[in-house]
Amino acid sequence: DGGITQSPKYLFRKEGQNVTLSCEQNLNHDAMYWYRQDPGQGLRLIYYSQIVNDFQKGDIAEGYSVSREKKESFPLTVTSAQKNPTAFYLCASSMRGAGTQYFGPGTRLTVL
Amino acid sequence: AQTVTQSQPEMSVQEAETVTLSCTYDTSESDYYLFWYKQPPSRQMILVIRQEAYKQQNATENRFSVNFQKAAKSFSLKISDSQLGDAAMYFCAYFYTGNQFYFGTGTSLTVIP
Numbered sequence: 001d002g003g004i005t006q007s008p009k010y011l012f013r014k015e016g017q018n019v020t021l022s023c024e025q026n027l028n029h030d031a032m033y034w035y036r037q038d039p040g041q042g043l044r045l046i047y048y049s050q051i052v053n054d055f056q057k058g059d060i061a062e063g064y065s066v067s068r069e070k071k072e073s074f075p076l077t078v079t080s081a082q083k084n085p086t087a088f089y090l091c092a093s094s095m096r097g098a099g100t101q102y103f104g105p106g107t108r109l110t111v112l
Numbered sequence: 113a114q115t116v117t118q119s120q121p122e123m124s125v126q127e128a129e130t131v132t133l134s135c136t137y138d139t140s141e142s143d144y145y146l147f148w149y150k151q152p153p154s155r156q157m158i159l160v161i162r163q164e165a166y167k168q169q170n171a172t173e174n175r176f177s178v179n180f181q182k183a184a185k186s187f188s189l190k191i192s193d194s195q196l197g198d199a200a201m202y203f204c205a206y207f208y209t210g211n212q213f214y215f216g217t218g219t220s221l222t223v224i225p
Binding site for chain 2: 033037041042043045048058088090092097099100101102103105106
């Protein structure tokens, strides 16, 4: 079945540690996105990539990094520079220029 | 800059009744896409309905329909015959080709049995 997978579902991090959230899609989509969602809030764009080996910062990129070495994978690293990383993280993908985004199930990150 | 506004943080509806969720947006483009996404307690974002701006006909998907008013930049979602499973957070979103998505802050819908 085609879809988007995110792992892990829950992630705990100690302060000062970098962690990487995985996002994989087998929909053959060109574009991939990372969003952050805080309680009771909407989605805020962290990074997006429209083609392999290229990505752009979104509205809240500080303290995060990404890579896009393969079309199907778009991992997000939350670095120690991100001061308040506890949140729900959603990955999405779409055909380039086609509009509709499809989402993964999300990763809940908690900083201990 | 594009913005999406959902002015109703919370709404409620009796089971089997109809409810309308509001959304307005700001853009200088003429060709774009609008969406409604549903986020139930599982937090999985699910596409409800999509509207292309060049189409005058309002999109419908079973019990879900939109009222798209391009000149007014308004895009409301109507849910008919509301069911308990419709209870969720609903997000309005805007997309312009080659650009990023813009989401509203969401409307929390409660369905009363």
